[in-house]
Amino acid sequence: MQAPTPSETRIDLSQMRQALGKPRAQLKGRQVMPEARADVQSLIGLAPAEGHRRDLLIEHLHVLNDHFRGLFERHLVALAAEMRLSVVEVFEVASFYHHFEILKDDEPAPRITVRVCDSLSCALAGSGTLLRQLQAQLLDVKVVPVPCLGRCEQAPAAQVGQQAVSKASVAAVSERVAKHQTQPHALPHAVQLKDYVQAGGYRWAQQLATGECEAEAVIQQLESSGLRGLGGAGFPAGRKWRIVRSQAAPRLMAVNIDEGEPGTFKDRTCLESDPHRFLEGLLIAAQVVGIDAVYIYLRDEYHEARLLLTQALADLRADPPCPLPLIELRRGAGAYICGEESAMIESIEGKRGEPRLRPPYIAEVGLWGRPTLEHNFETLYWIRELLENGAHSFASQGRHGRHGLRRFSVSGRVKEPGVKLAPAGITLRELVDEYCGGMAEGHTLYAYLPGGASGGILPAHLADVPLDFDTLQPYGCFIGSAAVMVLSQHDSARDAALNVMRFFAHESCGQCTPCRVGTDKAAQLMTAEVWDTETLNDLAQVMGDASICGLGQAAPNPIRCVLAYFPHEVGATR
Numbered sequence: 001m002q003a004p005t006p007s008e009t010r011i012d013l014s015q016m017r018q019a020l021g022k023p024r025a026q027l028k029g030r031q032v033m034p035e036a037r038a039d040v041q042s043l044i045g046l047a048p049a050e051g052h053r054r055d056l057l058i059e060h061l062h063v064l065n066d067h068f069r070g071l072f073e074r075h076l077v078a079l080a081a082e083m084r085l086s087v088v089e090v091f092e093v094a095s096f097y098h099h100f101e102i103l104k105d106d107e108p109a110p111r112i113t114v115r116v117c118d119s120l121s122c123a124l125a126g127s128g129t130l131l132r133q134l135q136a137q138l139l140d141v142k143v144v145p146v147p148c149l150g151r152c153e154q155a156p157a158a159q160v161g162q163q164a165v166s167k168a169s170v171a172a173v174s175e176r177v178a179k180h181q182t183q184p185h186a187l188p189h190a191v192q193l194k195d196y197v198q199a200g201g202y203r204w205a206q207q208l209a210t211g212e213c214e215a216e217a218v219i220q221q222l223e224s225s226g227l228r229g230l231g232g233a234g235f236p237a238g239r240k241w242r243i244v245r246s247q248a249a250p251r252l253m254a255v256n257i258d259e260g261e262p263g264t265f266k267d268r269t270c271l272e273s274d275p276h277r278f279l280e281g282l283l284i285a286a287q288v289v290g291i292d293a294v295y296i297y298l299r300d301e302y303h304e305a306r307l308l309l310t311q312a313l314a315d316l317r318a319d320p321p322c323p324l325p326l327i328e329l330r331r332g333a334g335a336y337i338c339g340e341e342s343a344m345i346e347s348i349e350g351k352r353g354e355p356r357l358r359p360p361y362i363a364e365v366g367l368w369g370r371p372t373l374e375h376n377f378e379t380l381y382w383i384r385e386l387l388e389n390g391a392h393s394f395a396s397q398g399r400h401g402r403h404g405l406r407r408f409s410v411s412g413r414v415k416e417p418g419v420k421l422a423p424a425g426i427t428l429r430e431l432v433d434e435y436c437g438g439m440a441e442g443h444t445l446y447a448y449l450p451g452g453a454s455g456g457i458l459p460a461h462l463a464d465v466p467l468d469f470d471t472l473q474p475y476g477c478f479i480g481s482a483a484v485m486v487l488s489q490h491d492s493a494r495d496a497a498l499n500v501m502r503f504f505a506h507e508s509c510g511q512c513t514p515c516r517v518g519t520d521k522a523a524q525l526m527t528a529e530v531w532d533t534e535t536l537n538d539l540a541q542v543m544g545d546a547s548i549c550g551l552g553q554a555a556p557n558p559i560r561c562v563l564a565y566f567p568h569e570v571g572a573t574r
Contacts, residue, residue: 061333
C-alpha cells in the first residue's frame with residue numbers, strides 16, 4: 001500500500017478552528033429528559049439559590065427509590081443535573097448501597113420487593129427454606145435474600161416492602177403481598193414526649209442549659225461510672241467527650257444507629273420503646289461537648305423506628321426543653337460497612353461509605369473536616385440513668401470482677417431470645433439459664449458467638465468465660481456489641497463460620513484488596529469438606545494485618561475459632 005503524500009495528511013488549521021468554533025447541536029453524553037427532570041423536581045423540590053446540598057444526595061436517592069420502586073437511569077441523570085454533579089458521581093454512590101436498585105429506562109420496576117434474612121439466627125430458624133418457598137410461590141413479586149434485618153429475636157425475619165414480618169411464614173408473607181401491605185407498622189406503645197417529661201425527662205438537659213449542672217460534673221460522672229462505647233469498640237465515653245470538647249469549634253456529632261452486625265438488635269428495641277431517653281442523652285452530650293449540629297444515622301431496615309424517631313424529633317422541636325442544636329436524621333441504605341465510624345461519616349456527607357485511613361481520627365477531623373463526637377445509640381441511652389442514679393450505682397453492678405450493666409442481644413437456640421439487661425461479666429451459661437429460660441426444647445449447648453458475626457465462635461466448654469470487654473481476647477474472640485448467638489448439637493460451627501464469612505464477602509466495600517479478595521476466597525475455601533488450613537491461615541493473617549478497617553480485620557475470627565476449637569468438623573488437627 002502506497003504511503004500517503006504530505007499534502008494528504010496536512011491539517012488545515014483554519015478549518016479546524018472554524019469547526020471548533022461552531023456550537024454543538026447537543027452536549028456530549030446522555031442528555032437530561034425534561035420529563036425526568038420534572039419528576040425529580042416534584043419529589044426533591046426546586047433547587048434553592050445556592051443549589052442543592054451535596055450531602056443530601058443519598059436522601060434524594062431514597063426519595064426517588066421509594067417513589068418509583070427503583071432508580072431509573074433517566075432519573076439519575078436528571079438528579080445529577082439538578083444537583084450540579086457529574087452523572088458518574090451519582091451512579092457510583094447509588095450503585096454502592098444495596099437498597100438502591102438501578103434500572104434501565106425500559107426495565108419494569110418490581111411491584112413489591114420481599115426481603116428474607118439469610119444471616120445466622122434466621123438461617124437456624126429455617127429462612128433458607130422460607131426463601132425457596134416464597135420464590136416458588138410469589139412469581140409476580142421480587143423475592144431476594146438479604147443480610148441481617150436486625151430482628152434476630154424474631155427469626156426468621158422478612159420484609160414486605162417496608163413492613164417487617166416477625167417469625168415469617170409463607171402464609172404471613174403471602175397475605176401481606178396479596179393485600180399490598182408494604183408500609184411500616186406504627187409503634188403506639190412507645191413513650192411519648194408528654195409522658196416522658198412528666199416522668200422527669202429532660203430535667204438534666206434543662207439544668208445544663210440553665211447552668212444548674214456543670215459540664216465538668218457530667219464528664220466526671222461518666223468517667224467514674226466506667227461507661228464505654230457500646231457499639232463495639234468500647235472506648236471510654238467520658239474520655240471521648242473530653243477529647244472532642246478540647247478541639248476548636250465548630251464541633252459536630254454523629255450518632256450511629258446502623259447496627260448491621262448479625263445478631264444485634266438492642267438499639268432498635270430500645271429506640272422503639274423510649275426514643276426520648278435517647279434524645280435526652282443526645283442533648284446532654286451536645287451541651288457538654290459544645291456541639292453545633294447532630295446527624296443521626298439510622299439503619300434503613302428500621303422503617304418503623306424511623307417514623308417514630310421522625311415524630312419524636314418533631315415533637316421535641318415544637319416544645320423544646322432547652323436550646324436545640326441542628327439535628328438531622330439520615331437514612332442508611334443497606335451497607336454494613338457504614339457501621340464503621342469513618343464510613344458512616346462518608347455516607348452522611350452523601351458519598352460512598354468507604355472507611356477512611358487513620359490517623360487523623362474523627363475526634364479531630366470528622367464530618368466536613370471538623371472535630372466530631374461519634375457515639376453509638378445505646379451509649380447515649382444510658383446517660384440520663386447514670387446522672388440520676390449516680391456513677392456508683394452503675395459501676396457497682398457486674399459479676400466475676402467486672403463492672404456495669406450490658407444489654408445483650410440473644411438469639412438462636414434459646415427458649416426466650418431478646419434483649420437482656422444483665423450484669424457485665426455474666427457468663428454465657430448464666431445468661432442462658434437466668435435470662436433466657438434455658439436452651440430451647442430438644443437442644444443442648446454446643447457453641448456460641450459472643451459478639452455477633454465478627455466476634456468469633458466458642459465451644460460449650462468455654463461457656464463460663466465472663467462476657468465483657470477484654471475478657472474474651474485470650475480466646476480469640478471479643479464482645480463487640482454483645483450480640484450473642486447460641487448454637488446447639490443440631491448445628492455446626494463450620495456452617496456458622498461459612499454463613500458469616502459469606503456475609504463479610506457480601507458487605508466488603510471493596511476499597512482494600514485484603515478484605516475484598518480475602519473474604520471471597522475464604523468463603524470459597526470454607527465450602528470444602530476438608531479445609532486447606534495453610535491457605536486459610538495465610539488469608540486470615542493477611543486480612544487481619546492489612547485491611548483498612550475492622551470488617552476485614554475481624555473477618556478471620558470465625559476461621560481461627562473453627563480451627564482452634566472445632567477441628568473435627570473440618571478435617572483439621574489442632
